[in-house]
Amino acid sequence: MKRVFSGVQPTGNIHLGNYLGALRQFVELQEDHECIYCIVDMHAITVPQEPKELKEHILDVAALYLAVGIDPKKSIVFVQSDVPGHAELSWVLTCSSYTGELSRMTQFKDKSKNKESAPTGLFTYPVLMAADILLYDTDVVPVGNDQKQHIELCRDLAIRVNGKHPNTFVVPDGRFLKSGARIMALDDPTKKMSKSAENIHSRISLLDEPSKIKKSIMKATTDSEGIIRFDVENKPGISNLLNIYSVLSGISIEDLEKKYEGKGYGDFKKDLVEITVDALAPIRARYEEIRNSQMLIDVLKDGAKRADEIAQKTMERVKTNFGLGL
Ligand code: AMP
Ligand code: TRP
Numbered sequence: 001m002k003r004v005f006s007g008v009q010p011t012g013n014i015h016l017g018n019y020l021g022a023l024r025q026f027v028e029l030q031e032d033h034e035c036i037y038c039i040v041d042m043h044a045i046t047v048p049q050e051p052k053e054l055k056e057h058i059l060d061v062a063a064l065y066l067a068v069g070i071d072p073k074k075s076i077v078f079v080q081s082d083v084p085g086h087a088e089l090s091w092v093l094t095c096s097s098y099t100g101e102l103s104r105m106t107q108f109k110d111k112s113k114n115k116e117s118a119p120t121g122l123f124t125y126p127v128l129m130a131a132d133i134l135l136y137d138t139d140v141v142p143v144g145n146d147q148k149q150h151i152e153l154c155r156d157l158a159i160r161v162n163g164k165h166p167n168t169f170v171v172p173d174g175r176f177l178k179s180g181a182r183i184m185a186l187d188d189p190t191k192k193m194s195k196s197a198e199n200i201h202s203r204i205s206l207l208d209e210p211s212k213i214k215k216s217i218m219k220a221t222t223d224s225e226g227i228i229r230f231d232v233e234n235k236p237g238i239s240n241l242l243n244i245y246s247v248l249s250g251i252s253i254e255d256l257e258k259k260y261e262g263k264g265y266g267d268f269k270k271d272l273v274e275i276t277v278d279a280l281a282p283i284r285a286r287y288e289e290i291r292n293s294q295m296l297i298d299v300l301k302d303g304a305k306r307a308d309e310i311a312q313k314t315m316e317r318v319k320t321n322f323g324l325g326l
Helices: 016-029 051-068 085-094 099-103 106-112 120-134 145-164 210-219 236-249 253-259 265-290 294-322
Strands: 003-008 034-039 076-079 140-143 173-176
Touching: 003 016, 003 120, 016 034, 016 051, 016 140, 016 236, 034 051, 034 294, 051 076, 051 265, 051 294, 076 294, 085 120, 085 294, 099 106, 099 120, 099 145, 106 120, 106 145, 120 145, 140 145, 145 173, 210 265, 236 253, 236 265
Parallel strands: 003 034, 003 140, 034 076, 140 173
Antiparallel strands: none
């Protein structure tokens, strides 16, 4: 069986973009892959975090993982900082990376724009991500489109190290969803939906109440043409809503265009509210059951143990191949 690894940051507000771009794939892949799903808290501290909040967010994401359907009997679910191998391998890979390639990462460029100096953790973020993946001899990494460049860097690092120290790493492949891979912000459909945007109506969080979902969708930016047509260039708002509707309902975008011919944005949005509320209700219900349970803690502890066993074997091999340690 091929091995899958992926991670989500515990920074709160897991949203529809995360769900459609990443979490839904995680669930599907469990059926015929050996899956490892991580809550990447060490990535989260690349920007300042309130310790109490971070702890809560770790458990929020863990509970959401299980609520969307990740099954701890099939998959390993754990917290990154509970397995020391991530930090260890990250250093080894840092020494095989170049400042030039890290400077070219668009996420780093975005986050450090207009600043004379940026936090080093933001700069080496993609190296830690490569360590996460390579530590488990991962074959497949399911992620949203926005992570393409980071996956490419991970592959480059693995190939580079293997060139010097043969058979050290498995070179992984990214797995990117086509439709739904990029969900845009509701208030500005030229930007991707994000956890950190200030306007809460820019996103639909997986745990939003129905009334909040309604408000966010009804407020979503559209255009003045009044025709429901998919055209990302000229109608990014409606196109984003069509995309969300399509991936949540399973109805193709062409069929949706036909269904809403001659109808206004108001009708379309009302239906989208219903579809979204119905899709998220069972997730919210399961989350409430799990979030404060001992079961959740047990799953994470057991997950860390199982992950650590795999990680230690890889670190042994890495250290031997590099000539590190005794
Ligand atoms: P992050 O929110 O950056 O921790 O991302 C968690 C996962 O969700 C990653 O696989 C991202 O690629 C994916 N993701 C984040 N934002 C979006 C978005 N707006 N549309 C689709 N996928 C996304
Ligand atoms: N950088 C990823 C994101 O923001 C999160 C992440 C960290 C990740 N380590 C990973 C994703 C390893 C896949 C594999 O979405």
